[in-house]
Amino acid sequence: MGQANCAPVRDLWYGPELRPDWKKEPTFDPFVGFPNGRKIRDPKVTLEEMDAHLLPLRRRDYCAYMYIKFLDCKKDNKWPYLPCDLVFQDFQACEHEDFVLRMKEYERERRLMVREARIKSKMARGEM
Amino acid sequence: MAALGRVLPLLVRQPVSVVKRSISTSPRSLGGVYFEKDFFPGPYPKTEEERLKAAKKYGMQPEDYKPWENHDKWGSGDYPEIQPIGEDLKSEYEVWDDKSTKTNFNEPLPMREYHYTDRFDYGQDLYPSSDKEMRVVFFGMIGTFVLLHYFCNNFFARHDEALPKQFPFTYEGHGTYWHKSNIKRNIHYTFEPAEPAEGSE
Numbered sequence: 001m002g003q004a005n006c007a008p009v010r011d012l013w014y015g016p017e018l019r020p021d022w023k024k025e026p027t028f029d030p031f032v033g034f035p036n037g038r039k040i041r042d043p044k045v046t047l048e049e050m051d052a053h054l055l056p057l058r059r060r061d062y063c064a065y066m067y068i069k070f071l072d073c074k075k076d077n078k079w080p081y082l083p084c085d086l087v088f089q090d091f092q093a094c095e096h097e098d099f100v101l102r103m104k105e106y107e108r109e110r111r112l113m114v115r116e117a118r119i120k121s122k123m124a125r126g127e128m
Numbered sequence: 129m130a131a132l133g134r135v136l137p138l139l140v141r142q143p144v145s146v147v148k149r150s151i152s153t154s155p156r157s158l159g160g161v162y163f164e165k166d167f168f169p170g171p172y173p174k175t176e177e178e179r180l181k182a183a184k185k186y187g188m189q190p191e192d193y194k195p196w197e198n199h200d201k202w203g204s205g206d207y208p209e210i211q212p213i214g215e216d217l218k219s220e221y222e223v224w225d226d227k228s229t230k231t232n233f234n235e236p237l238p239m240r241e242y243h244y245t246d247r248f249d250y251g252q253d254l255y256p257s258s259d260k261e262m263r264v265v266f267f268g269m270i271g272t273f274v275l276l277h278y279f280c281n282n283f284f285a286r287h288d289e290a291l292p293k294q295f296p297f298t299y300e301g302h303g304t305y306w307h308k309s310n311i312k313r314n315i316h317y318t319f320e321p322a323e324p325a326e327g328s329e
Contacts, residue, residue, distance in 0.1 A: 008284040022287045030317050037322030040315060043296040047311065050297075057302065061295050062316070102290035104319055109291065 017117055020109040028112045063098055066091035169205035182206040186236045196239075204239060212238040214250035 011019050020026075030038060044065040059067050070091050073084040122128045172195060173179045183193035186208055196204045218230040225232045244250045256262045300310040 004286045004288050007287050007289055020291070022289070022291065024292075026291060034321070038317035039320045039322050041294070041296075041318055047297060057299070060297060061293060098294070099290060101318065102293065103288070105291045106289050 018110070018113055020106060020113060022106065026105055026109050028109065032112065033108075061098065063091060063094035066094045169207040171205055172199050173206050178206075182208075187234050188236055207239055208236055210236055210238045212241075212244045212250055214244070214248050214252060216249040217251055 007022075041062055043062050045068060049068065050060050050064055053068055053071055055064060055067070066087075070084060070087045073087045074081050077083055119128065170182065170185070173182045179193065180190055182195070183190045185206075186193065188208060192208075194209050195206050196202060196209050199205060199207075215230050218224075222230075224230045231237075238244065256265045294314070294316045296314060296316070298312045298314060299306070300312065301307070
C-alpha cells in the first residue's frame with residue numbers, strides 16, 4: 001500500500017525520462033543484458049481448450065492451466081468444494097509469480113532508462 | 129475519650145496557615161476542617177456599615193462586594209458572589225503572587241472551589257455549542273475529507289510498480305466486431321536463460 005501511494009510522488013520527482021509508464025508495454029529490446037537468451041513463456045493450454053471451458057477474458061493468461069485444473073476439481077466434487085481449496089492456492093501461487101514477473105519487467109525497464117540517461121550525460125560531457 | 133484526644137493530634141496533620149490564630153484542637157473539631165468554627169462566614173450584612181466591614185474582611189472593594197441572593201437557603205451568610213474562572217483564562221502578563229495557580233494572597237475565591245479545581249479552562253467552551261458552530265465543524269470536517277479525496281485521487285494515480293499484465297492471446301474487437309482472424313498471439317519472455325535446442329551439441 002505504501003509503494004502504490006508513493007509511486008506517483010516518485011513519478012513526479014524523477015520524471016518520464018527515468019520512470020517507465022506503468023500503462024505501456026516495455027520499449028527496450030527484450031534480450032539486452034541476457035547473454036544466454038531468454039526462455040519463452042509457455043501458456044501450456046491451447047485456444048481451443050480455453051474456449052471449451054468458456055474462460056472469461058481475465059482468466060485467459062499464462063495461468064489458465066491452473067485455473068482449468070481448479071474447474072475440473074470443482075466438476076468432480078460437490079459444494080462447498082473443500083478439496084479444491086488447495087488447488088485454488090496453487091492457482092494463486094501462479095498468479096503471484098506472474099505479478100512478480102511484471103514487477104521485474106518494470107524494474108528492468110527503469111534500470112535501462114536510468115542507464116540510457118547516464119550514457120547520454122557522459123556523451124554530452126565528452127567522456128565516451 | 130481522653131486517650132483519643134492524646135492520640136489523634138499525632139495521627140491528623142494540622143492545616144498550615146500563614147496567619148497565626150488559635151484553632152481549637154479538641155477531638156470534636158479535628159473531625160473535619162470544613163466545619164471549623166473560625167472558617168465559617170459571618171451573618172448576612174443588613175446595614176451599610178456591616179457591608180463595609182464584610183467587604184474589608186474579604187479584601188474586596190465595597191462596590192464589588194455582593195452577597196448571594198439565596199443566602200437564606202444556602203446559609204452562605206456574608207460570603208461574596210464570585211464567578212469562577214479557569215486558570216487558563218487568567219492573564220499571563222499579570223504579576224501573580226502564586227505563579228503556578230495564578231492567584232494572589234488572600235484573594236477571594238468562589239464558594240465551592242472544589243467544583244472547579246480539575247478544570248483549569250472553566251468558563252471557556254472548547255467544543256461547538258451553538259448551531260452555527262456545530263454546522264461549521266461538521267461540514268468542515270466532511271468537506272476537508274472530500275477535498276482531500278478528490279485532490280489525491282483525481283490528480284494522482286496510485287499504481288503498483290509493475291508493467292501491464294501479459295496475455296498470450298489478444299482479441300481485437302472483443303465484445304463488438306469479433307472474428308477469429310482478430311486473435312493475435314503474443315510472445316513473452318521469462319527471466320531464465322534459454323534452454324539449448326535439442327540436437328545442438
